[in-house]
Amino acid sequence: MILFPKTEQFYEEELTKCLQKEQYGEAVSMLTFLLQFPSADQQKTEQWQALLNWLQTMQPETVFPALSSQVDEEEEEEDLLRQMVEEKSTVDAAFVEKLLGMLRAGSMDQQLAALEQLAFVQRGPVAEIRSWLRQGPRHPHLQFKALQALKHMGETGSIDFVKNGNHIVVDIEETPLSSEEFPGQIRDMIRRVEEISEMRQPDFAFFAKQTWQEFLSYAYGTPIYVELLTQEDGVIDIWASALHTALQEQLFGTANREELQDIYGIVDSMEGSWNNAYKVLRRHLDTILLGGR
Template sequence: MDSPSIHMFFFKLKEVCYNQQLFAQARGKEGIHIKEHISPAKDNVILFPKTLDFYQIQLTVMLENERYGEAMELLRFLLQCQGQDERHYEEWQALLEWLEAAFPQYMNHGGGQGAGLDSYEHEEEPDEEEMKRQNVRAKLAEDQHYADKLLHTAMEEPLSEQTMLALEQLSYLEGSDIDDKLVGWLMQARLHPLLQFRVLQTLRKRGMQGTVQFKRGQEQVSVDMETVPLTPEEFPPQVAMVTERVAAQTEVQEPTLYYFAQELWSQFIMAIYGTEDYRSILDEDDTTIDIWAAALHQIVTESLTGSRNEEESRAMYEITDTMRFRFEQAYRSFRQFVSAGMQE
């Protein structure tokens, strides 16, 4: 799982056209040849504007997560589609050629040019975890104080990507004293909820068992270490049901909103892990799922447009007057999380 950062969400929110910057950078790379005329393949595939927006967003996500093989295949697919402005084809071709030159090892990913979107698979790096483990232990062999240095970076230095990297490396080292120090830090320090969740993940990866109790804001939280999710897929299915409800309302007509709803939800669910709000989502109650989906839709709409139309969001998810109080509670939880992220 990527380093949890509410700051990254707001960066993405402000940079909706980030992919256009990438295209411009690719176009300006020395040695890139842009064909004078680029014709898509003769497949009768026509992208509507909203569909194009969706694929542009997907392309941005792939590039941000270094999924270069998938990005190349998506670009090849887009180049086969008809009916787009010529500059789009030039930008896609320029970016594809730059990616192929920079990352030739991914050029044959997914079966080549005609494979289409259905063949996407995550690029796998064999034994990546073991390689990381060996690398960290090699550093420990060279420096007997390496674990203490990692703990200092994580616990004493200002929060940054180095904090997350130190926690990741600590997950590969042995020693109960590391567990004790991380648990003590979790219990005694006032940590951002997303950092608390990353510490929990580190402890679980280290094999810690039992229950850990700590404060999340004003709430006392008790977490069973064996159940801490390490990937999005390890969260209970009710968590995914919330974004599925939002997808049903927005995926085609408002793909940008759906994209940011996914981003915010992934951050929020980590930040509330183990709390009363989190437990309420796991009630397996359709009404509860609708309430959280409506509140998520509402907060993202406000963030994107600056306007609030609560009645429209409530009607979309069939939030009745009897459900309104719970909807407003869920909305306040989102608002507090978003406000805290913007202030830090």
């Protein structure tokens, strides 16, 4: 089988559209199709395989249909979840207690699912979730989901707990519920990566956005998050270029650090801050891509 250049370009454009529209199932099907062609450029084949592996890690519902709710994709996910929770609460008096049981003793995936559903329970179990969050160390992603659940329930005020080895205090009402609710400076960091990668590697922006969202849930409320919000010169370019470099190394095995630093405008005075940001991001990437999510 031969994949001609114009045909490859067409599929690349369609793949980029799928990722931009978050049509991950179609992206998986297209990547599986493209990987059937042994005549494709080796570097391009490696990029396709890396993207497919990433989708399998970050969007498991796209490759394991049994985990996906069979719903109209055009409907809003949040509205569907709220509707489902309301219906189950009506027909099953023990529904909330079952979710709390999953939260207390389930696997990480079960705990995430429980928090996502508890967020839409009318007069939700605020005290139970507060208590669970403060009990011992939890995975940072679970902790962030718990804060979001409490905010969905209308809870306000501060809460203290241990995260990433630090004792932190956060205001529940300040918790972002979406990427657009994070402070502008943090949003500018990922936009900078998207801007740089748009001309060089259009599909790389997808990897970067997913990774950045995972990282923010890991960092939220910690000293690392405070550092992201500092007004020091170049902080946006420092974190954006460190993310670009670390992620490119993780996905493709190599990255030209000097070239990327030059593109992002990293000068000698920023080198120390850049190295610190890079180490933090590499540690996080090593964790999530080795199954520690």
